[in-house]
Amino acid sequence: KSKQSADTTADSSPGQGTDKHRDETPSKKKFCFKAAKEHNIPEDLNKILENKVIETVSDLYYMNMSVVEKTCLDGADGEGIVSKSVSSHSDLIPGVYEGGLKIWECTFDLIDYFSEADIQFTNKTVLDLGCGAGLLGIVxxxxxxxxxxxxxxxxxxxxxxxxxxxxxxxxxGGNRVGSKNNRKTSKPPAKRPRKAECSPDALAKCRFFSGEWSEVSQLLLSSKPFSKYDIILTSETIYNPDYYSALHDTLAQLLDKNGRVYLASKAYYFGVGGGIYLFEKFIEERNVFRTSIVKIIDKGLQRYIMEMAFKDSS
Ligand SMILES: C[S@@+](CC[C@H](N)C(=O)[O-])C[C@H]1O[C@@H](n2cnc3c(N)ncnc32)[C@H](O)[C@@H]1O
Incomplete structure (x- = not known):
């Protein structure tokens, strides 16, 4: 399945309902921001893939969203974000659901950029910020x-x-450990993952967090020992200017002094108001990071890859 046809791909700006919700949600001060939480990896890995259908995109495995939506509507969604997203016809409900159920197209821009620019992850500590499907972190x-x-x-x-x-x-390679019961892969994965394949040991290198950026940042900073990240990856996370301050401070608090942020974004997010120029201006005004646009994808609405580093970094 090609990445363009991946059925979970959100290939445009937020859904129709966004404006409506924004109108009904006067200011960010009224949002009830989500507390931070660490999600432990369950011991029984089979259970995690139970009732899931696995698909492939860009040589990566991902869960078929229609199936996830169904299990969520059947009760697996404690936050109720699937029903809220469906009933509001919206991919973004500020402060409630921030779009992570879909794979947004700038994710693929960033994955392509990693190969083109030969970005090295070996022995690096990496944060996939606003990860959604988490494909950047998996790469x-x-x-x-x-x-x-x-x-x-x-x-x-x-x-x-x-x-x-x-x-x-x-x-x-995406096959279920042990029992084959309930295995519902829609089709065998078309290709095996290229390069170094992940192993169950690789999972031990992963940690998973949910919550609003400032809250997660506090949780991470208070966990001992905490070491800052060499690389922070973030795709389609600058659509809402209300979140710029929290995002900026999170990056500033969590990035190693010589670290790099790779950020992918559309030029502009209709209905929400954010975009690459506004964010660039915001960063400039804060005077903490230097930025450079390292790639422009000029298909329809322009998309950008931005690299950020501390002003005083090497
Ligand atoms: C549009 S989705 C993009 C998901 C994914 N990076 C991709 O490219 O497919 C934006 C992501 O940013 C995260 N996000 C947005 N605003 C946030 C906030 N204020 N605090 C924490 N996370 C936020 C959400 O978790 C959401 O998954």
Missing amino acids: ALRGKAEKVHFQDYNSTVIDEITLPNAVANCIN
């Missing part, structure tokens, strides 16, 4: 990162999508 894991942490706003996304995706990519 880093395959690239022999020392550790990879995944963060999403929604705990349902981590439990039902990110964690299963990491497991599927780590265990034996």
